[in-house]
Each structure stands twice: as structure tokens, then as C-alpha cells.
Amino acid sequence: MTDNILEMRSITKTFPGVKALQDVSLTVRRGEIHAICGENGAGKSTLMKVLSGVYPHGTYDGEIHFDGAEVQFGSINDSEARGIVIIHQELALVPFLSAAENIFLGNERRGAGGLIDWNRTNAEAAELMARVGLNEKPVTPVSQLGVGKQQLIEIAKALSKEVKLLILDEPTAALNDNDSEHLLELLRQLKAQGITSIMISHKLNEIAEIADRTTIIRDGRTIETLDMSQPEATQDRMIRSMVGRDLEHRYPERTPNVGEELLRVEGWTVHHPTQPGRVVVDNASFTVNAGEVVGIAGLMGAGRTELAMSLFGRSYGRNITGQVFKHGQEIQVHTVSDAIDHGIAYATEDRKRYGLNLIEDIRKNITAASLGKVSRRGWVNSNEEMKVAEEYRGNLNIKAPTVMALAGKLSGGNQQKVVLSKWIFTDADVLILDEPTRGIDVGAKYEIYTIINRMVAAGKAVVVISSELPELLGICDRVYTLAFGRITGVLPVADATQERLMELMTMEKETAR
Amino acid sequence: MSAATETTMREPVPAGDDDKGAMRALASALTGNLRQSGIFLAFAAIVLIFSLAHDQFLSPSNLTNIVLQYSYILILAIGMLIVIVAGHIDLSVGSVVALTGAVAATLVIREGQPWWVGVLAALAVGFLVGAWHGFWVARVGIPAFIVTLAGLLIFRGLTFLTLSSISLSPFGGTYYQIANGFQNGLFGGYGVDVFTLVVFGAAVAVYAWTAWRSRRARQRYQQQVEAFWWFVAKIVVVAAVVMWFAYQLASSRGLPNVLVLLGVLIVIYTLVTQRSVFGRHVYAIGGNLNAAQLSGVKVKKVNFWIFVNMGVLSSVAGIVFSSRMNGAQPSAGNSFELDAIAACFVGGAAVTGGVGRVTGAMIGGLIMAVMSNGMQLLGVETAWQQVVKGMVLLLAVAFDVFNKRRAEAAR
Numbered sequence: 045m046t047d048n049i050l051e052m053r054s055i056t057k058t059f060p061g062v063k064a065l066q067d068v069s070l071t072v073r074r075g076e077i078h079a080i081c082g083e084n085g086a087g088k089s090t091l092m093k094v095l096s097g098v099y100p101h102g103t104y105d106g107e108i109h110f111d112g113a114e115v116q117f118g119s120i121n122d123s124e125a126r127g128i129v130i131i132h133q134e135l136a137l138v139p140f141l142s143a144a145e146n147i148f149l150g151n152e153r154r155g156a157g158g159l160i161d162w163n164r165t166n167a168e169a170a171e172l173m174a175r176v177g178l179n180e181k182p183v184t185p186v187s188q189l190g191v192g193k194q195q196l197i198e199i200a201k202a203l204s205k206e207v208k209l210l211i212l213d214e215p216t217a218a219l220n221d222n223d224s225e226h227l228l229e230l231l232r233q234l235k236a237q238g239i240t241s242i243m244i245s246h247k248l249n250e251i252a253e254i255a256d257r258t259t260i261i262r263d264g265r266t267i268e269t270l271d272m273s274q275p276e277a278t279q280d281r282m283i284r285s286m287v288g289r290d291l292e293h294r295y296p297e298r299t300p301n302v303g304e305e306l307l308r309v310e311g312w313t314v315h316h317p318t319q320p321g322r323v324v325v326d327n328a329s330f331t332v333n334a335g336e337v338v339g340i341a342g343l344m345g346a347g348r349t350e351l352a353m354s355l356f357g358r359s360y361g362r363n364i365t366g367q368v369f370k371h372g373q374e375i376q377v378h379t380v381s382d383a384i385d386h387g388i389a390y391a392t393e394d395r396k397r398y399g400l401n402l403i404e405d406i407r408k409n410i411t412a413a414s415l416g417k418v419s420r421r422g423w424v425n426s427n428e429e430m431k432v433a434e435e436y437r438g439n440l441n442i443k444a445p446t447v448m449a450l451a452g453k454l455s456g457g458n459q460q461k462v463v464l465s466k467w468i469f470t471d472a473d474v475l476i477l478d479e480p481t482r483g484i485d486v487g488a489k490y491e492i493y494t495i496i497n498r499m500v501a502a503g504k505a506v507v508v509i510s511s512e513l514p515e516l517l518g519i520c521d522r523v524y525t526l527a528f529g530r531i532t533g534v535l536p537v538a539d540a541t542q543e544r545l546m547e548l549m550t551m552e553k554e555t556a557r
Numbered sequence: 558m559s560a561a562t563e564t565t566m567r568e569p570v571p572a573g574d575d576d577k578g579a580m581r582a583l584a585s586a587l588t589g590n591l592r593q594s595g596i597f598l599a600f601a602a603i604v605l606i607f608s609l610a611h612d613q614f615l616s617p618s619n620l621t622n623i624v625l626q627y628s629y630i631l632i633l634a635i636g637m638l639i640v641i642v643a644g645h646i647d648l649s650v651g652s653v654v655a656l657t658g659a660v661a662a663t664l665v666i667r668e669g670q671p672w673w674v675g676v677l678a679a680l681a682v683g684f685l686v687g688a689w690h691g692f693w694v695a696r697v698g699i700p701a702f703i704v705t706l707a708g709l710l711i712f713r714g715l716t717f718l719t720l721s722s723i724s725l726s727p728f729g730g731t732y733y734q735i736a737n738g739f740q741n742g743l744f745g746g747y748g749v750d751v752f753t754l755v756v757f758g759a760a761v762a763v764y765a766w767t768a769w770r771s772r773r774a775r776q777r778y779q780q781q782v783e784a785f786w787w788f789v790a791k792i793v794v795v796a797a798v799v800m801w802f803a804y805q806l807a808s809s810r811g812l813p814n815v816l817v818l819l820g821v822l823i824v825i826y827t828l829v830t831q832r833s834v835f836g837r838h839v840y841a842i843g844g845n846l847n848a849a850q851l852s853g854v855k856v857k858k859v860n861f862w863i864f865v866n867m868g869v870l871s872s873v874a875g876i877v878f879s880s881r882m883n884g885a886q887p888s889a890g891n892s893f894e895l896d897a898i899a900a901c902f903v904g905g906a907a908v909t910g911g912v913g914r915v916t917g918a919m920i921g922g923l924i925m926a927v928m929s930n931g932m933q934l935l936g937v938e939t940a941w942q943q944v945v946k947g948m949v950l951l952l953a954v955a956f957d958v959f960n961k962r963r964a965e966a967a968r
């Protein structure tokens with residue numbers, strides 16, 4: 045008899061107008077790492093929110109059995125008391141508090157008179173941080189740590205609550221390869237210590253690497269649970285279950301048709317906005333041609349986003365110097381609306397903070413950057429706008445009942461598609477996409493690559509910033525590498541390999557150029 | 558009058574001729590936007606309670622009185638709503654009402670200038686005050702709370718200086734008629750002013766026609782529209798209520814000038830907030846400043862004009878108020894800002910910005926107005942009036958928060 049730590053039986057959860065989960069069952073064995081995968085909007089996050097009491101008992105149908113008894117959580121506190129801890133898709137740390145304060149937030153270590161015992165707090169935090177492999181000081185504010193380390197702080201926080209079942213919703217989506225590797229290693233260690241984990245991920249290779257079993261969800265229903273040690277549990281099989289059909293190639297075919305130079309940047313230097321003297325982008329020069337997909341590879345902190353955002357109407361940095369040419373003519377781009385007027389678009393990597401108005405509907409988000417196209421003399425034609433939005437909902441396959449649905453209620457991947465729609469609708473000549481497929485399922489990735497191809501086929505240029513090297517190799521014509529704010533090389537995709545790119549991406553300052 | 562149209566614009570109700578479709582239409586119209594319909598129901602309930610409690614409450618002269626007495630708060634609430642949606646606040650409007658009234662009074666009463674000189678000067682002062690606030694908020698980047706708190710003190714002080722700390726009255730003449738005059742008698746009538754009825758009838762006709770046109774347009778763009786009977790029923794109800802109100806006014810003194818002014822302002826600003834590019838930008842800034850900026854919204858410019866607009870509307874309220882008082886007092890308009898802010902929040906605006914509607918703020922203001930007026934009629938002490946109004950504000954927002962939680966966890 046197998047020992048199941050968790051059984052969720054025929055869970056059904058409905059939102060107004062959406063059946064997010066329908067008769068979903070999930071069985072997790074004690075001590076295993078259980079992966080959940082499925083397309084965007086399949087209901088993965090919702091299922092985990094049901095489990096952890098974010099959606100309390102009574103707001104869904106079905107039963108949950110945990111650790112041998114039926115449980116009915118009224119809130120997230122109830123589930124934590126039983127040892128279920130969830131780390132959400134969006135990190136929930138307080139940026140200006142220290143690592144130790146974050147770890148014990150709401151669970152403070154108290155001493156005499158109910159006051160916080162700082163010595164104990166920091167000592168215990170240091171212990172927990174060592175357990176997750178962090179050697180930072182417990183008093184460091186988390187805003188000074190990278191995303192990868194913040195993720196580890198979240199796990200340390202979970203460990204402080206004596207966790208039995210750890211739920212991670214897309215933990216590696218925002219991490220680079222190194223940090224992801226580290227995190228997966230940590231999960232293995234926790235497993236050895238007897239902690240069960242559920243991990244949601246769109247990265248199939250990582251699931252294949254770490255999971256004992258995988259449950260696949262499609263359109264709010266369980267499709268199957270695969271035992272990853274069995275030979276039939278291939279990535280292709282998983283993809284087929286997720287999208288409901290075979291996906292022959294990960295990257296769509298394209299015959300490159302590169303035209304004339306469209307955008308040229310020369311000697312672009314950007315300083316840090318608050319730390320004077322710190323150079324974030326150092327004398328970068330590059331060109332982008334019509335009909336070309338150009339990749340920018342670089343480790344986190346190499347200055348990729350900073351380069352893109354400073355070009356996009358100087359929305360990042362100060363003391364920016366350098367020249368931008370379009371069609372060989374120098375252009376002045378001082379504000380975002382200048383950039384948009386000159387046909388430059390930038391889709392951000394951080395959709396919640398910089399990309400979307402979460403309290404408005406899909407329609408208004410899609411037209412936000414080019415209202416002029418659906419209005420006359422300052423008045424919006426809402427019917428025209430609606431038509432446009434519906435068109436994009438169809439083309440990009442955004443899963444929502446109508447375009448009147450609020451952006452904040454969409455699943456992560458569908459939010460990403462709304463951001464992309466917004467920028468594609470501006471009809472820009474140069475579209476800069478910053479991590480365009482972060483948190484996006486395989487099927488939708490393919491759709492986005494197809495859209496990129498369609499744009500370059502129409503004579504536009506697309507610049508893709510990505511941490512996933514296979515993706516860059518799969519869709520780009522040329523790849524620039526960035527290290528420490530400098531461009532360290534450019535390779536036509538035919539000559540590029542992951543190893544070669546990695547080498548250029550890690551080139552030290554002295555040897556660069 | 559445009560509230561109903563907007564509800565349909567926002568909440569597409571599935572079409573259906575069968576009973577189930579009809580029920581669904583009704584249910585979704587009522588619950589789909591519970592906050593919007595909730596506030597209409599609350600307003601109706603309050604009116605009903607007071608009309609049962611006091612037989613004069615719905616009398617023609619009292620209804621006229623409510624309109625005259627609270628029009629300037631409603632005018633302020635229009636501007637305040639835009640300020641709040643953009644994520645700011647304006648604490649200075651009461652002082653600006655006083656200052657603009659004082660400027661008009663100085664010119665018209667003390668200097669003997671014609672009425673329109675006073676009006677134009679007041680508007681110009683309002684514009685300058687708004688530009689002053691806009692400069693500090695948008696250009697320098699100081700939070701509006703601080704800028705307008707300073708404005709509250711500065712412009713109150715300037716009012717005292719302008720008036721040398723004494724009251725000026727009376728305006729008399731045309732200036733007096735702005736807030737106290739009526740449009741009537743044009744078509745005669747026996748005890749009931751036909752002109753008033755004609756104006757309201759025309760307004761209802763225009764409303765029905767635009768609703769029909771927007772329905773047709775939606776059909777042309779293949780969007781869902783509500784069932785035909787529901788569409789007709791809604792227009793009939795709106796028309797009946799409006800015409801009943803018109804009849805009451807007509808049997809009293811006719812159509813108040815301020816009501817015309819207010820009606821025009823509501824229509825214009827409803828369109829501006831819901832249909833114009835500027836309005837969109839206001840909501841975008843309030844909803845997510847970063848995203849708005851990165852979408853090419855000229856945030857500084859929009860913020861500047863939001864405050865200019867607030868300044869100008871404050872001066873309009875200042876003109877109406879001084880006209881109604883037939884003079885200017887140094888302490889005029891004290892705490893009007895709080896009434897205007899309360900109207901917006903009762904009307905569903907969000908403290909964090911990005912959410913709120915002109916029609917909501919108007920109903921919110923009317924709820925506060927009707928409550929004050931009703932309690933006055935019933936002889937409730939001023940002290941208790943304050944307590945009750947405070948509770949209404951608190952409960953309205955609490956209802957909002959409760960609703961949001963329920964929607965989050967909806968099954």
C-alpha cells in the first residue's frame with residue numbers, strides 16, 4: 045500500500061463565467077516531488093490555492109484529505125498550521141525588511157515582554173538560510189538580493205513553519221540556469237529530509253530531471269498522472285497531454301529574409317539611476333535589420349533589461365549617452381511616446397509591475413499604448429476598440445470569457461499574452477521583447493514564436509531578450525551577448541552553440557572586447 | 558441619466574428570448590455590477606424612507622431646494638472624482654470656492670463691474686490655482702495631499718486678504734440669478750411649467766435615442782446586447798422617474814438654472830471620463846502608474862490638466878455658491894472638500910485610484926444631500942447629522958470591501 049500524504053478528490057471551482065477546475069483529482073505520495081504541468085489558464089494555480097486555503101472550504105466542491113484526515117481549511121493560516129506552505133507565482137516578500145524579518149514575518153520570535161528577540165531571530169534565520177544554501181547576512185534587506193536568492197528566502201520562510209508539504213508555483217520561471225539548478229538541488233535535499241513538494245512548472249526538462257510523478261491538467265481537468273521513471277513518460281508525451289495534440293517542432297520553421305538596416309545603436313552608455321558613477325550599460329553598439337530576429341543573451345544583471353528600457357524613451361537610468369539611428373537617420377528618443385512614434389516598442393519582463401493595469405479589462409490594456417488608433421479627435425470608438433481586442437484575443441488565443449474580463453483575473457501566461465497584444469497592436473517596426481515566454485506553456489510559446497515570425501515576415505524587426513539559450517538558438521538570426529553591461533560578441537545563429545554563448549556571456553571585464 | 562447606458566456598455570448581458578435568458582439578464586444586470594446597482598438601490602431606499610417619514614420630503618419645493626442647496630458639492634465632486642481616479646486628492650477646493658467667490662464679489666460688488674466680469678475673473682483665478690497645484694504635483698513631484706493641504710491654507714488666507722476679513726453682499730441682478738433663477742414660463746401652463754416638461758422630455762428622448770444607437774452599433778460589431786424587452790423596460794423606468802421629477806419641478810418654480818448647468822457638466826464629464834483618450838489616461842495612471850508611463854501616457858501633462866480642471870470646476874462651484882449666498886464670506890466653503898471627497902467614495906471610487914465613475918460620485922453626493930436634507934426636515938440635531946453622515950461613508954466603503962472579498966472567493 046502506498047502512503048499518500050495528500051488526496052484531492054473531484055475538486056470543482058467556478059469563478060463567475062469561468063469553470064476553472066472541473067472534477068480534478070490529485071494524489072501525492074509522501075516524500076515525493078510531484079510536478080504539475082498544463083497550459084496557461086489550465087487551473088494549476090487555482091488548484092493550489094484551493095489546497096492551501098486561499099479559496100476557503102465552501103467556495104469549491106470536492107474533498108481534500110491530508111495526512112490521513114479530511115481537512116477543511118478556512119484560510120491560509122489553517123493550512124499552514126497543518127504544515128502546508130505555498131510559495132506563490134509572484135513572490136510575496138517585503139522589500140525593505142531584512143531577510144530575517146521576512147523569514148519570521150507573522151511568526152516572530154519573541155522574548156521577554158512579547159518583544160521581538162532579535163538575537164534569536166537572526167540566529168535562527170542564519171541557520172535556516174544555511175539550510176537553503178544562502179550565505180548572506182540575515183540583516184540584509186531582501187531588495188538587495190536577486191530573484192534567485194529571494195526565492196530561497198521564501199523557502200527558508202516555509203522551513204521555519206515546519207513544513208510537511210511545500211508547494212512551489214513556477215519557482216524557476218524568473219531564475220537563470222544557475223539559480224534554477226541550485227533550487228532543484230535544494231528540493232532534492234528537502235526530499236531527503238522527508239519533505240514532500242508539489243512543483244508547478246512549464247519547463248519540461250526540469251520536470252523530467254526532478255519529478256517523481258507528474259500530473260497533467262488541461263482546461264480544468266486532470267488528464268493523467270505519469271510516473272517519471274517509466275520510459276513512456278517522455279517530454280513529447282507530456283506535451284501531447286497538455287495541448288491535446290502532437291507538437292512536432294518546438295520552434296516553427298522560418299526562411300530568413302533579412303533586409304536593410306532598420307535600427308542602429310552606437311556607443312550607448314547608461315548610468316545607474318541612483319548610484320552615481322555606476323555604469324550599467326557600457327558603450328554598447330548593435331544593429332537590427334528589417335526581417336531579422338535578433339537575440340540578446342546575458343546573465344541576470346548583465347544589463348539586458350536596462351539596455352532595452354533606456355533605449356525605450358529613456359525609461360531607465362540617467363546620464364544616457366549614445367546615438368540611435370533608424371533607417372540610417374539619427375533619431376531623438378527622449379520619452380516613451382517618442383519611442384512609440386518612432387516605431388519602437390518594448391514589452392516588459394515584469395508584467396504585473398510594468399506591463400498591465402490589473403484593475404482594467406483586457407480590451408483597455410491592449411489599446412493602452414496606441415489609443416490613437418481606435419480614436420478620432422481625442423474620442424475613443426469603443427466598438428472599434430472592442431473589435432480590435434477580440435481580434436487579438438482570438439489570434440493570440442487569450443483564455444478569457446470576454447475581452448471585458450479584468451487583466452488581474454487572468455492566469456499568468458494569459459496576462460503575458462495581453463502585454464504582447466498591446467505592443468503588437470502599436471504596429472512598431474522594432475519590437476523589443478523582454479523574456480516574452482516567461483511563464484508560458486509550450487503550446488503558447490509556439491504561438492508566440494509564430495507571431496514573431498509573422499512580424500519579421502512583414503519586414504519588421506524583433507529583438508528578443510531571453511535567459512533560455514535554446515529559445516534564442518531556436519528563433520533568432522543573430523545573437524548578441526552581454527556581460528557586465530558590455531556587448532561581448534555577436535554570432536550568427538548558424539555558428540552559435542549554447543557553450544559558445546555561455547563563454548561570451550561570462551567574459552570578464554578585462555578580457556571583454 | 559447616462560448611468561444606465563454605461564451599465565449596459567460595461568456588462569454585456571447575454572441575449573436570450575427564453576425565460577431563462579430573461580432571468581439571467583435580470584440577475585446579471587443586478588448582480589453583475591453590484592456596486593453600481595447597489596448604490597442606486599441604496600439611494601432609492603433612502604429616498605423611500607424619508608418620503609415615508611416626512612410628507613413634505615418629496616414636495617415640489619423641497620426637491621427644488623435639494624437641487625439648489627447641493628449643486629455646488631456635486632460640481633466639486635465631478636472634478637474630485639477625476640483627481641481621485643488618478644490616485645490623488647485635493648483638500649483645497651473649499652478654500653478655492655471661497656477665493657473665487659471673493660474675487661467675483663470684489664469686482665462686482667465693490668468695484669461695480671458687470672456680472673460677467675466677475676464670472677470670468679473667478680474662472681481665471683480657478684484656472685491659475687489649478688495650474689499652481691498642477692505645477693507642484695506634476696512638475697516637481699510633490700504628493701497632492703501635501704500640495705493641496707498647503708493650498709487649503711494659502712487660498713483661505715488669500716480669501717481673507719481679498720475681502721479684508723469682512724463679508725461682501727449683495728450681488729443682486731444677473732449674478733444673483735445664476736444660482737437662484739429659473740427657466741420657466743416660456744410656453745405658459747396652468748400651475749405646471751410646460752417649458753420644464755419640454756426640456757426634460759427632450760432629454761429623455763435624446764437618452765433613449767443614444768441608447769438605441771449604441772445598441773445598434775454594438776450589434777453591428779457583433780457584440781452581445783441585452784434582450785430587447787429588458788432594454789425597453791429600462792428606458793421606460795428611467796423615463797418615468799425623470800419625468801416624475803420634472804413634473805415636481807414644474808409644479809414648483811420651474812427649471813433651476815443650476816440644474817441645467819449641472820446636467821451639462823455631468824454629460825460632458827461622463828463622456829470625457831468614459832469615452833475620451835484623456836479619460837483613459839486618467840484611469841491608466843490611477844490603475845498602474847508604471848505601466849501607464851511605459852505605454853507612452855504623458856503622465857506629467859495629464860496630471861497637470863487634472864488639477865487645472867479641478868481648479869476651474871472649483872471656481873464654477875465658487876460662482877454658484879456665492880451667487881446662492883448672494884455675497885462672499887471669508888469662511889465660505891469651509892469643509893466642502895470633505896463633502897466632495899465623501900461623495901466620490903460613497904459613489905464607489907477606490908482610495909487607491911483607478912476606479913470610479915462620475916455617475917457614481919453624483920449618486921454618492923445625492924445620497925449625502927438627501928440624508929442631510931431629510932434629517933433637517935425631521936429636525937435631527939446637527940451633531941447627530943454629522944454622526945449619521947460619517948457612518949454612511951464608512952458603511953458604504955465597508956460594503957465595497959466586503960463585496961470585493963466575496964467576489965474573490967466567489968464559487
Ligand SMILES: Nc1ncnc2c1ncn2[C@@H]1O[C@H](COP(=O)(O)OP(=O)(O)OP(=O)(O)O)[C@@H](O)[C@H]1O
Nearest residue numbers: 059064084085086087088089090453454455456457
Ligand atoms: N479570481 C479569479 N476570477 C475569475 N477567474 C479566475 C480567477 N482566478 C483564475 N481565474 C481563471 O481560472 C482559470 C485558471 O487560472 P489559473 O491561474 O489557475 O491558471 P494556471 O494554470 O495557473 O495558468 P498559468 O500557467 O498561466 O499560471 C483561468 O482561465 C483564469 O482566467
Ligand SMILES: [Mg+2]
Nearest residue numbers: 089133455456
Ligand atoms: Mg499559474
